[in-house]
Structure formats: C-alpha cells, structure tokens
Amino acid sequence: MSKRSERHGALSVSRTTAVAARVLTQIRRDHRTLAMLLVLPCLLMTLLWWMYLDAPGDAFDRLGPVLLALFPFVVMFLVTSVTTLRERSSGTLERLLAMPLGKLDFLAGYALAFGLMAAVQSVLAVGVCVWLLGLEVAGPVWLLGVVAVVDAVLGTALGLLVSAFARTEFQAVQFMPLAVVPQILLCGLFVPREALPAVLEVVSDVLPLSYAVSAMTHLTASDSTAEVWGDLAVVAGFAVAGLVLGAATLRRRTP
Amino acid sequence: MMKTTVQVEGLRVVRGGREVLHDLGFTLPAGQVIGLLGPSGCGKSTLMRVVTGVQAGVTGSVTVLGEPAGSAAVRSRIGYVTQAPSVYDDLTVRENLAFFARVLLPGSGAARRQRVEECVAAVRLGDHADQVVGALSGGQRSRASLAVALLGEPDLLVLDEPTVGLDPVLRVELWAMFHGLASDGATVLVSSHVMDEAERCDRLLLMRDGVFLADDTPAAIVERAGVDTVEQAFLRIVRGEEAA
Numbered sequence: 067m068s069k070r071s072e073r074h075g076a077l078s079v080s081r082t083t084a085v086a087a088r089v090l091t092q093i094r095r096d097h098r099t100l101a102m103l104l105v106l107p108c109l110l111m112t113l114l115w116w117m118y119l120d121a122p123g124d125a126f127d128r129l130g131p132v133l134l135a136l137f138p139f140v141v142m143f144l145v146t147s148v149t150t151l152r153e154r155s156s157g158t159l160e161r162l163l164a165m166p167l168g169k170l171d172f173l174a175g176y177a178l179a180f181g182l183m184a185a186v187q188s189v190l191a192v193g194v195c196v197w198l199l200g201l202e203v204a205g206p207v208w209l210l211g212v213v214a215v216v217d218a219v220l221g222t223a224l225g226l227l228v229s230a231f232a233r234t235e236f237q238a239v240q241f242m243p244l245a246v247v248p249q250i251l252l253c254g255l256f257v258p259r260e261a262l263p264a265v266l267e268v269v270s271d272v273l274p275l276s277y278a279v280s281a282m283t284h285l286t287a288s289d290s291t292a293e294v295w296g297d298l299a300v301v302a303g304f305a306v307a308g309l310v311l312g313a314a315t316l317r318r319r320t321p
Numbered sequence: 322m323m324k325t326t327v328q329v330e331g332l333r334v335v336r337g338g339r340e341v342l343h344d345l346g347f348t349l350p351a352g353q354v355i356g357l358l359g360p361s362g363c364g365k366s367t368l369m370r371v372v373t374g375v376q377a378g379v380t381g382s383v384t385v386l387g388e389p390a391g392s393a394a395v396r397s398r399i400g401y402v403t404q405a406p407s408v409y410d411d412l413t414v415r416e417n418l419a420f421f422a423r424v425l426l427p428g429s430g431a432a433r434r435q436r437v438e439e440c441v442a443a444v445r446l447g448d449h450a451d452q453v454v455g456a457l458s459g460g461q462r463s464r465a466s467l468a469v470a471l472l473g474e475p476d477l478l479v480l481d482e483p484t485v486g487l488d489p490v491l492r493v494e495l496w497a498m499f500h501g502l503a504s505d506g507a508t509v510l511v512s513s514h515v516m517d518e519a520e521r522c523d524r525l526l527l528m529r530d531g532v533f534l535a536d537d538t539p540a541a542i543v544e545r546a547g548v549d550t551v552e553q554a555f556l557r558i559v560r561g562e563e564a565a
Binding site for chain 2: 162166318321
C-alpha cells in the first residue's frame with residue numbers, strides 16, 4: 067500500500083461517497099430525525115390543503131407549489147447547519163481535514179447525502195400533493211421533484227456556509243430567521259414580486275429562494291418548461307456558490 | 322545516523338494576541354517514544370497542533386517527514402489524536418473506523434476491512450466494536466479515537482493525553498503498543514501531565530509556560546537533577562529557575 071497519498075484538489079469520488087454514506091448512516095440511526103424529514107412535509111401539505119378545503123378559489127393550487135419549494139430548503143438548511151456545526155465542535159472535522167480529504171469532497175459528500183434525502187422527501191411530498199390532495203400541475207410532475215431536490219441542495223449549501231459563523235448549535239438555529247425568513251417574505255408568497263416596492267423587488271431578485279418559488283409556480287401554471295430550467299439554473303448557481311464559499315470557511319489551520 | 326522525523330527551529334505561536342510558545346527548537350528522531358510533559362496549559366497541545374499542521378499563527382520553521390508541517394504530502398502519514406475523542410458518537414466503533422479508512426486508504430475494500438479489524442484489536446475494543454461510540458465509557462471512546470489514528474500506519478503518531486482515565490492494565494498495554502510502533506520505525510509523540518508516565522518514554526521534553534525546561538532521556542534528567550523521579554526533577558528545575 068502506498069503511504070504517500072495522491073495530491074488532491076480535484077474532487078475524489080470515493081471520498082465524496084464515503085462522506086455521503088457516513089452521513090446517511092447517521093441519519094438512518096436517528097429514527098426521530100428520519101421520521102421528521104420524511105413525514106413532516108407530507109403532514110404540513112395536508113394541513114394546508116385542509117385549511118383551504120372550504121374556501122372558494124384555487125388557493126391550495128397557488129400556495130402548494132410554493133411550500134413544496136420551501137420545505138426542502140428550510141429543512142435541509144437547519145439539518146445541515148446543526149450537523150456541520152457538530153462536526154466542527156466534536157473535532158471530527160479537524161481530523162478529516164488533517165487527512166487527505168479535500169474540502170470539496172467533504173462538502174460534496176454532505177450535499178450528496180442531503181440531496182438524496184431531499185429526493186426521497188420530495189417524492190413523498192409531491193406524491194401526496196398530486197395524487198392524494200389533487201394539486202393541479204400543468205408541467206411534468208417529475209420536474210417538480212427535480213426543483214425540490216435542487217432547493218434542498220441550496221438549503222444544504224447555505225446551511226454549511228452559516229455554520230461557519232455560529233459557535234453553538236443555539237446560534238446555528240437562530241441563523242434560520244436571519245437567512246431564511248427574509249427570503250420567504252420576499253419570494254412572492256405574500257406579495258407578488260413585481261408588486262413589491264422597487265428596492266425590495268431588487269433585493270428579491272438577488273435571493274435564491276425567489277427563483278426556486280418561481281420555478282415551482284411556473285410548473286404548476288404552464289406546461290412550457292423553458293422558464294423552469296432557467297430558474298433552476300439560477301438556484302443551482304447559488305447552491306454551487308454557497309458550497310464554494312462554504313469550502314473557503316473550512317480552515318485546516320485554526321487558532 | 323538517525324533519521325529525523327520532526328525538525329523545529331525558532332518556533333513561536335501567537336494565540337489570541339498572546340505568544341504561547343517562545344522560540345522553541347528541537348528534533349524528533351524516528352523510532353522513539355517521546356514524552357511531552359508539563360502542567361495543563363503549558364502549551365503541549367498547541368505544540369502538537371503545530372506538528373500536525375492545524376495550528377494557525379505559527380512563525381519559524383517546522384519540517385515534518387521532510388515537508389513543511391501540514392502539507393498535503395505528509396498529512397496521510399501522520400496519526401493525530403486530540404484530547405477530545407474525535408469520532409462520531411452515533412456510529413459504532415467499526416463504522417467509525419470503516420469511514421475514516423475509506424477517506425484515508427485508497428485501494429481494495431478487503432485490505433481496508435482487515436486494517437479496521439487490526440486497529441480495533443490493537444486498542445482492545447474487540448468486544449465493543451459494534452456498539453455505538455456514544456454508549457461507551459470515556460476511556461473506550463478515546464481508544465476508538467486512537468484506533469482511527471492507527472489506521473494509516475502513520476510514520477508519526479501524535480497523541481494528546483491518550484491514557485487519561487484508563488485503568489492501569491490498559492495503560493501498560495497501550496505504552497507497550499507505542500513502543501512496538503516505535504521499534505517498527507514510527508515516531509510517537511505522547512503528551513501527558515502525569516509524571517509517572519514519563520519513565521516509560523525514550524526521551525522527554527519537559528515543558529512549562531511555552532518553553533522547554535529539559536530535553537533528554539528520563540534517566541539523564543533525573544540524574545542531572547540529583548533526584549529519584551521525573552516529578553522531583555521537574556520540581557527541582559522549576560525551583561532552580563525561579564531562584565535564579
């Protein structure tokens with residue numbers, strides 16, 4: 067066995083999948099978290115459907131897709147920021163960085179694991195919405211799932227990034243209102259984005275969740291997918307930028 | 322001519338605006354167990370972090386296995402155990418090792434699995450290998466962490482207080498293992514604040530407030546101070562310095 071490891075910098079597939087498999091094993095062992103990740107979005111979508119059951123109009127068809135974009139983003143943001151923080155404070159991150167593991171291997175491993183979790187979560191939530199609750203989707207249903215997964219990866223990327231600025235799990239959780247709630251307020255859920263005051267519209271234009279919600283809304287309203295792919299590309303761009311910035315916050319040397 | 326594993330010259334470390342290591346210089350040869358001894362807070366852990374290349378705020382020259390400390394080429398040749406067991410609480414001992422092995426050791430799965438079993442056996446955790454680390458005792462967790470450091474058959478093993486809280490039988494076994502690794506050619510740097518462990522080392526670095534008080538074999542240190550134990554020698558040297 068060669069003791070001298072190969073130089074790295076490029077992403078290592080085997081190390082990335084090692085990290086992803088390890089994260090998934092940890093989630094699998096934590097039954098409560100697993101149940102929350104998978105069942106909670108379905109229950110909340112059902113609650114939304116129930117709320118509007120007797121109301122006139124198509125409010126569920128309008129709001130449902132927005133929430134389908136929100137859940138994977140918010141959930142993965144929280145889960146990732148707490149898990150990575152734990153990894154930083156337990157010393158396992160330092161140990162990994164002292165090994166021949168690239169920072170991007172580490173982050174990509176997390177993104178892969180949570181992306182997979184998000185895929186399962188979305189399949190369940192989208193399935194419940196479309197087949198049980200009668201959500202009307204004009205575009206292809208599978209694309210709804212793709213958008214949800216990309217949103218989840220975005221949540222993972224931002225969660226990784228903010229965990230660098232938190233010292234405790236307490237603080238990490240508090241970053242949720244700071245990093246996520248403004249995006250929810252400005253994403254077009256409450257006031258259509260074009261009806262926002264000019265300054266807020268510009269702010270909303272540079273927030274990734276706006277594009278995630280826009281992709282979902284397009285999908286349910288029309289069967290042309292060009293705009294969806296455009297929005298999706300923006301969200302994916304933000305996710306990649308978040309991962310790269312997150313990599314920059316992982317320091318091998320610490321005071 | 323002995324091979325040099327670690328060479329340090331003019332080392333200073335600043336943490337939080339305060340210099341904690343003052344102009345240290347030393348070399349560690351291959352094939353020895355070197356004890357880094359001193360009271361809590363004297364800079365042992367910082368020095369160990371410098372050698373493994375994870376400490377920021379370092380000036381001076383630190384060469385490890387012929388390369389600057391922390392460079393990619395030497396990282397896989399060092400095993401480092403921090404005071405806090407750096408393993409995943411929610412995975413079993415075996416799962417922890419299997420994961421770190423996948424990160425550390427490229428190549429076939431069978432060879433990796435065999436290495437995992439060897440390391441579990443080396444730290445005497447065979448009976449607990451399928452238990453979740455979080456359910457183990459403090460001493461067992463730190464041994465799990467030690468097992469991870471052994472995975473890559475490192476040329477330099479840096480162990481920060483690895484024997485805290487272990488029963489005497491196990492401590493003797495671990496020290497025997499350290500000497501076994503050293504006789505196979507590895508360099509083992511072990512810190513401790515328990516002076517009676519010092520006698521087991523091939524060489525001692527006695528440290529206080531970020532400087533070395535002595536750097537020699539335990540026998541030579543004891544003899545020069547004209548006392549019976551390393552602990553007495555430590556006291557004699559400190560009082561001598563304070564009187565001077």
